[in-house]
Amino acid sequence: TYVVTENCIKCKYTDCVEVCPVDCFYEGENMLVIHPDECIDCGVCVPECPANAIFSDAEPQATEAWLSLNRQYSDVWPNIIAKKPPLPNADDENGRLGKLAELSP
Ligand code: SF4
Ligand code: F3S
DSSP states (O other), X not given: OEEEOGGGTTTOOXXXXXXXXXXXXXXXXXXXXXXXTTOOOOOTTGGGOTTOOEEETTSXXXXXXXXXXXXXXXXXSOBOOSOOOOOTTHHHHTTOSOOGGGOOO
């Protein structure tokens, strides 16, 4: 599976959902996650993300913690299938470290 990680938080550009062939993104207040059982590992979302927040679970950035967070929230957050405007401060938040503590569950 592919996994959404920290830099999505407070950015949520949503370019990723436009290209996903199986619509497996789920939307929280300030982050998206991927449903690990629905992702078909096509990889097309990766270059679309302006925050470079999406990684394959074969990459070190996709830690167990991020994988389980994606699994946990994709079961409760609603599906998102269309792009929407990014969060208001997305460009300022892009690349800022320590955003996990600011995830809105
Ligand atoms: Fe969707 Fe493909 Fe990205 Fe998986 S890797 S979330 S199937 S676009
Ligand atoms: Fe998040 Fe990147 Fe998608 S910032 S919403 S994973 S395009």
